Amino acid sequence: MTHTNLDHLTRWESDWAGLRVVVAGLGLSGFSAADTLIELGAKVVLIDGADSEVNRSRADTLKIVGAADVLLGADHTDTLPLIDGLAPQLLIASPGWNPRQPMLAAAAEAGIEIWGDIELAWRVREKEGRKLAEWVVITGTNGKTTTVGMTESIFLAAGLRAIAAGNVGTPILDAVRDPEGFDVIAVELSSFQLHFTHSISPLASVVLNIAEDHVDWHGGFENYKADKAKIYERTKVAAIYNAQEPVVEAMVEAADVIEGCRAIGFTTGVPSPSMVGVVEDLLVDRAFIEDRRNSAVELVALDQIGEVVPRHTAANAAAAAALARAYGVEPAAVAAGLSDFDSGDHRIQAVARREDILWINDSKATNPHAANASLGAFSSVIWIAGGLSKGVSYDELVAANAKRLKAVIVIGLDSAALREALGRHAPQVPVIMASVGETEVDTATGTVVMARAVNKAADVAQAGDTVLMAPAAASMDQFSSYAQRGNAFIAAVRALMGEDSKE
Structure with a gap:
């Protein structure tokens, strides 16, 4: 089969009519893609394995x-x-669809x-x-949702009509189709989404950090890094990188950006010229000012961002x-937007404090990278951890934090790798163990297992300790x-503690 060149499809008014499209996946992104293509006049078949x-x-x-047709059930997902x-x-692939999935592999083989x-x-x-909106795009192993929320908050504080979209909140096609714009x-952007992008040219882009994650989906860590690095391609104004992670800086150095685009570092230390960083608990800019070699402009005091601001925040x-x-x-x-930002629940969220x-x-x-950021913020930790490991290693995480661990309460049905690393x-x-070992069957619900974990943590916690539930694993088990x-x-x-002790 000859490859169909779709380079002419570059705007809403392009000739989409009659284009034959398969949309793989009927989640939020797949639904919005199918809805958009139908509105454009394409002929759409939508497939999802879950009926x-x-x-x-x-x-x-x-x-x-x-829609031309909607095919539900696993028997429809293997052939085009x-x-x-x-x-x-x-073929429009929803983020969860692996490129090695039979239907996607067949499409690639056929030149679709x-x-x-x-x-x-x-x-x-x-x-x-x-x-027509400019795009600023954000990826990384951890911190994406917090950073995209902070960025949206800053833009709104500046009086701009702005929205956070993509892998969080509003599906990107819903944002793009907003009548006002x-x-x-x-x-x-997740690594899954970046894998299937080819032509985006953002105003600014950033990779926050890189650590082993989703290696099963990508077929290896090198493939995962390569997909993350795609975010820098064709960036127009600023390719922003974590100056404390050489692998991310190397991505910027290798990127094919638009002429005139600058490499801008960020750091939690004192920034060099062309960086944003921290000086005496102040976030400062030495990148977007004229005399960046000799001065910096104050952006915000860290204590305006939150009562406790860990390094990763x-x-x-x-x-x-x-x-x-x-x-x-x-x-x-920038100061107003970061001060106004509320990170929400489940990210280093203080639940209670009693008896210190x-x-x-x-x-x-x-994942381990995210858990490492949490563990590093505290000195004496009873750590509740475990879950669906996604094939990652825990050795580096445990070795880096062994001295701060007072006890580990293990949840999850797949804890062998974590326990071996601890050993x-x-x-x-x-x-x-809050869950039983892998050789036994634990029929308890997650709620019951978590209650066990909390009670076991209470048995060993003393004044000055932090009980930290940072599982370093997915939750779906x-x-x-x-x-x-x-x-x-x-x-x-x-x-x-009782309802009266809620904080």
Whole structure:
């Protein structure tokens, strides 16, 4: 089959009519992609392996507005369907669909272009009569959601019409199709989404950090890093990098950016010229000022961001500030936006303090890199950890934090790798099981397991300790989401202490 060149599809008014498209996945991104393509006049077949009530409802909605067909069930996901008797010309892959999945692999083998919803949104963002937004784009192993929220808050404080979209909050196609349009969109991008992007050219881009994650999906850490690095390609104004992570700096050095684009570092230390960083608990800019070799401009005091600002939070704030300054936001708006930002639940969330024991919910720490940031913020920790490991190693995490661990309470059904790492690198630390071992079957619900963990933590915690629930693993083995896991921890702590001790 010959490859179909779709380079001419660059704006809403391009000739999309009759284009044969398969959309893989009926989640929020897949639904918005199918809805957009139907509106553009494309012929759409939508496929999802789950024949669920939610998917049937979404399918009915799309059929009403003109979808060619919706195929639900696992028997439809292995082969490419024909559309009007012909092969599709384009496949839109939802983020969870692995490139080695049989249907996607068949499309690639046949020379059919594969986009994600991000690529489609970039192609249709320009429309007559609608404000054309600039994009600032954010990725990293950890901190994406916090940073995109901080960036949105800064833009709003500057009086701009702005929104956070992409991998968080509003689907990117819903933001792009807003009738009024936006001045700027802060786009959170996962490695899955970046894998299927090809032509986006943002005003500014940032990789916050890189650590081993999603290696099963990408087929290895090198592939994961390569997909993250794609965010810098074709950046127009500022390619922003973590100056304390050489691998991220190397990504910028290798990127093919638009002529005139600057490399801008961010750091939690004292910044060099062309960096944003921290001086005596002040976030300062030495990048977007004229005399950056000899001076810096104050952006915000760290204590205005929060009562406790761990190192990674300061790093996220520096990255957000750099993105906003690349757009042209004034320092006062950076200060106002970061001061106004509320990080929300489940990210280093103080749940309670009693008898000088601090209870922290960091259920969003779904991998070792995120958990390391949490553990590093405290000195004496009873650590509640475990869950779905996603094939990562815990050796580096445990070795780096062994001295601060007082005890480890293990949850999750897949804890062997974590326990083995603890045995190698922290043999002196008591390991207490809240879930049973892998050789047994634990029929308890996640809520019950978390209650066990909290009670066991209370048995060993003393004044000056922090009980930190930072699992370093995904939640889906015992919980429906990291949010449910975090809420279970909050409920268990409050049940331990009584409702009157809520904070």
